[in-house]
Amino acid sequence: MDHIAKLVDWMNTEGRRSGDPVKVVSHFCIALIDAGVPLWRVNIGQRFANPLLIAWGVIWTPEKAESYDVTHERLLTDDYVGSSFEYILKNRRPLHKSLRQLDPETEHGSYIEYAKLGGTDYYATLLHYGDGSVHGCTFVTQAESGFSSEHLSMIEAALPSLSSAMEPITMRKSSRSLLRTYLGDGPSKAVWDGTIRRGERTTLEAVVMFCDLRGFTELSDTADEEDLFDALNGYFDVVVQAVEEMNGDVLKFMGDGILSIFAIPTPDARADQCRQAVRAAQKALSDLAALNMERAQANKAKLEIGIGLNSGQVSYGNIGSPGRLDFTVLGGAVNLASRIEGLTKSVGHRVLATRAIAEASPESFVACGEHEVRGLASQIELFYLSEPLRQQDTMF
Incomplete structure (x- = not known):
């Protein structure tokens, strides 16, 4: 767990002070890979207090990391309805799902897309913030054996420190967005x-x-x-x-x-x-x-x-x-x-x-x-x- 301990320390110090969500998420993912977690694609979603946008987040892949915004209207589309984000936020519990032998007629489109691109296993879980709000994150791997229980334990062990680094960024982003919306x-x-x-x-x-x-x-x-x-x-x-x-x-x-x-x-x-x-x-x-x-x-x-x-x-x-x-x-x-x-x-x-x-x-x-x-x-x-x-x- 030396890698995880170092990751937690970085998140609680330099990560929390950085104010850069892409930097924080990239460091988080690379550190988990160094610890042995076979990550291919990660999505760290953050809920928003904003009348125009309901969420934002960072998508990480080995090639790049970038932020995105989600409008209220998108929640009414198939992108969200039936997705893992809807499931974990509604049920308040993680979701671990194999991406093998999926039924295109019944499975959500995101699972089908990841599987076509070579994804083998999928994990969605929650971030908890100090104000009581709950946010979502997803992890996908292309490893032949998928995520092991040890991999998921390492992810969960590191999540509180990710929350520690991302929460102040989310609060500042939300406040600035509200100010811009009204002023x-x-x-x-x-x-x-x-x-x-x-x-x-x-x-x-x-x-x-x-x-x-x-x-x-x-x-x-x-x-x-x-x-x-x-x-x-x-x-x-x-x-x-x-x-x-x-x-x-x-x-x-x-x-x-x-x-x-x-x-x-x-x-x-x-x-x-x-x-x-x-x-x-x-x-x-x-x-x-x-x-x-x-x-x-x-x-x-x-x-x-x-x-x-x-x-x-x-x-x-x-x-x-x-x-x-x-x-x-x-x-x-x-x-x-x-x-x-x-x-x-x-x-x-x-x-x-x-x-x-x-x-x-x-x-x-x-x-x-x-x-x-x-x-x-x-x-x-x-x-x-x-x-x-x-x-x-x-x-x-």
């Missing part, structure tokens, strides 16, 4: 790095994009709850994916409103970030058109949006009470983008922008005169988006 990339990094005190803020230049769903009040009054949430989720998917694909940050959902920014780190980056925001608006309109075709086929109401684009100085940080904070972005540039979006209804164009935005993409905008904006003493010149999204505009 966006930039703000989540700021909070993770310590920007957490009330009133603490960062001032920066940014392009602000404010988007709103047309007819939301009427839709709320006439649609049932399922149709309303279906419409909102479809609309949010379109806009969020467009913003994130163009490297923007979605900061807040305000009812049916979406507030996003494209940070301008240096003056030289201003024009490029303006163009990125324009591309995001174009892509949102293009993808909304595709969504509306699907909705029409399902006899669902057409969705329309309005978008306001502006650039200027903004401040983002924490506001609220000592016991309840909100990470948000504030400033005149934000207010103007929101009010410009409101003018899309009366001006008659879905995307309106200020001169600073239009000048960065002159081929995409047409001047539509000066307009009164609530809160401003003088009128402001606005431009409407005219150029459709071209395929090459999405290639970077």
Whole structure:
């Protein structure tokens, strides 16, 4: 057991401090092989506290090791249903299974696949964490005699130390994922790095994009709850994916409103970030058109949006009470983008922008005169988006 003792010591010290799941799992597997366990393929799965992802993990083979994510939707597919992960998490006990003479009609597809690739024996077992959560891991061998009882004993003896090394990684990954899901990339990094005190803020230049769903009040009054949430989720998917694909940050959902920014780190980056925001608006309109075709086929109401684009100085940080904070972005540039979006209804164009935005993409905008904006003493010149999204505009 000298090999196992050394493995346990490494996991509880260097492994626990490393923060690198691929490194930890690779060391774990290689150390077990050195101890005589004939590993061919290992999957260390970790459950997630996240509304978008339910699990993540690391798959190891002698050739490489890599991490992966699992969405909630995947749990409804045959990948999970009937798998060893479903079995051990449901029954809370290990599973040892030969991969020889399997019946393709009754066995789970993963067993059949491993057997075709030369797998002879399979072992699935549990990882237990200090918070009471349970996670799964699987081991496959190509050894002619499969896993012996001694092999399985060595795996089980090393698992608590693997839990010790993986648990802090999982907790950090889960926390960061939650922050990103609710705050966006930039703000989540700021909070993770310590920007957490009330009133603490960062001032920066940014392009602000404010988007709103047309007819939301009427839709709320006439649609049932399922149709309303279906419409909102479809609309949010379109806009969020467009913003994130163009490297923007979605900061807040305000009812049916979406507030996003494209940070301008240096003056030289201003024009490029303006163009990125324009591309995001174009892509949102293009993808909304595709969504509306699907909705029409399902006899669902057409969705329309309005978008306001502006650039200027903004401040983002924490506001609220000592016991309840909100990470948000504030400033005149934000207010103007929101009010410009409101003018899309009366001006008659879905995307309106200020001169600073239009000048960065002159081929995409047409001047539509000066307009009164609530809160401003003088009128402001606005431009409407005219150029459709071209395929090459999405290639970077």
